[in-house]
Amino acid sequence: MAMSIRPRRSVLYMPGSNARALEKAKSLPCDGVILDLEDAVAPDAKADARSRIGEAVAAGGFGAREIIIRVNGLETPWGHDDLAMAAAAKPDAILLPKVQDPEQLLVAGARLDALGVPRTVALWAMIETPLAILDIKPIAQSSLNPLTRLKVFVLGTNDLAKETRAALTPGRAPMMGWLMQVLAAGHAYGIDVLDGVWNQFQDTEGFAAECRQGVEMGMDGKTLIHPGQIEPCNAAFSPPEAEVVRARAIIDLFDQPENAGKGVLQMDGRMVERMHADMARRTVALADAIAANA
Numbered sequence: 001m002a003m004s005i006r007p008r009r010s011v012l013y014m015p016g017s018n019a020r021a022l023e024k025a026k027s028l029p030c031d032g033v034i035l036d037l038e039d040a041v042a043p044d045a046k047a048d049a050r051s052r053i054g055e056a057v058a059a060g061g062f063g064a065r066e067i068i069i070r071v072n073g074l075e076t077p078w079g080h081d082d083l084a085m086a087a088a089a090k091p092d093a094i095l096l097p098k099v100q101d102p103e104q105l106l107v108a109g110a111r112l113d114a115l116g117v118p119r120t121v122a123l124w125a126m127i128e129t130p131l132a133i134l135d136i137k138p139i140a141q142s143s144l145n146p147l148t149r150l151k152v153f154v155l156g157t158n159d160l161a162k163e164t165r166a167a168l169t170p171g172r173a174p175m176m177g178w179l180m181q182v183l184a185a186g187h188a189y190g191i192d193v194l195d196g197v198w199n200q201f202q203d204t205e206g207f208a209a210e211c212r213q214g215v216e217m218g219m220d221g222k223t224l225i226h227p228g229q230i231e232p233c234n235a236a237f238s239p240p241e242a243e244v245v246r247a248r249a250i251i252d253l254f255d256q257p258e259n260a261g262k263g264v265l266q267m268d269g270r271m272v273e274r275m276h277a278d279m280a281r282r283t284v285a286l287a288d289a290i291a292a293n294a
Ligand SMILES: CC(C)(COP(=O)(O)OP(=O)(O)OC[C@H]1O[C@@H](n2cnc3c(N)ncnc32)[C@H](O)[C@@H]1OP(=O)(O)O)[C@@H](O)C(=O)NCCC(=O)NCCSC(=O)C[C@H](O)C(=O)O
Pocket: 012, 013, 014, 015, 020, 021, 022, 024, 025, 036, 039, 040, 126, 128, 155, 156, 157, 158, 159, 160, 196, 197, 201, 224, 225, 226, 227
């Protein structure tokens, strides 16, 4: 059966207070856009930003890009108004900051149900506190309850650095264990995991290295802060053409009638098992979805 997959290679944050940036979102080649009401928007600008985002999302025009609204936490003075705006605007997803307990997702999900928001509007969770890392399995497991609408984890490496006092270094050695824990928990429950942002947006080499590292770790994509990061990020997170060709060959090999009952075969001197055919189907589905959105 054909696998369906939503590319989330490049997901760009835009401050909701920046009208020009919101308009730009309609033409940028990113897979998703996070319209931010949280950290990128000063307290005095939050009400205006909320109205601007509500109007922009309701008006549409974003094409195949996935539209996500990042609200303020429901424990802040702005969170409930943000959620009500997002409920009315119906983006593809609502991103909750600083999730560190399944209860936060259950509360937000129940509120969206009460507001009559269809469950096709997902909840995404920022993982950016030490408690979230320590409790990542129950948070991921809560996605089994449809009330939570949980589909994606977004790593907030800046907040994680602030809260843990770990340094954000090239190579990210101090954080690697935590990031891999989030990936293991997310992927165990079918949740996509998006890497954190690279702050030094003019350092293109450092950014490319961090993208490559994210791919090797198993990230589904990366969150971005500047339009200049989109194309290199898309390139890094797209399966290379040679890998797609090989993936199609593995699928064809297992589809041959003479191989129907076989669990292991050889191709070009390499062992391939049915698990490799499953991985190949994912690669092909991702490549096809990227091509369909191009
Ligand atoms: C980082 C920036 C403040 C840099 O802004 P600026 O100096 O204006 O950049 P440029 O002059 O190079 O901009 C060139 C043009 O591109 C537009 N632009 C810039 N950034 C964006 C963007 N994010 N989305 C859309 N368009 C953008 C500029 O308007 C210029 O356009 P034009 O005038 O037509 O030429 C800035 O890039 C920025 O604000 N970035 C986003 C910051 C943000 O959203 N931060 C919050 C999310 S990060 C975070 O919180 C992660 C997590 O929670 C954690 O804890 O880690």
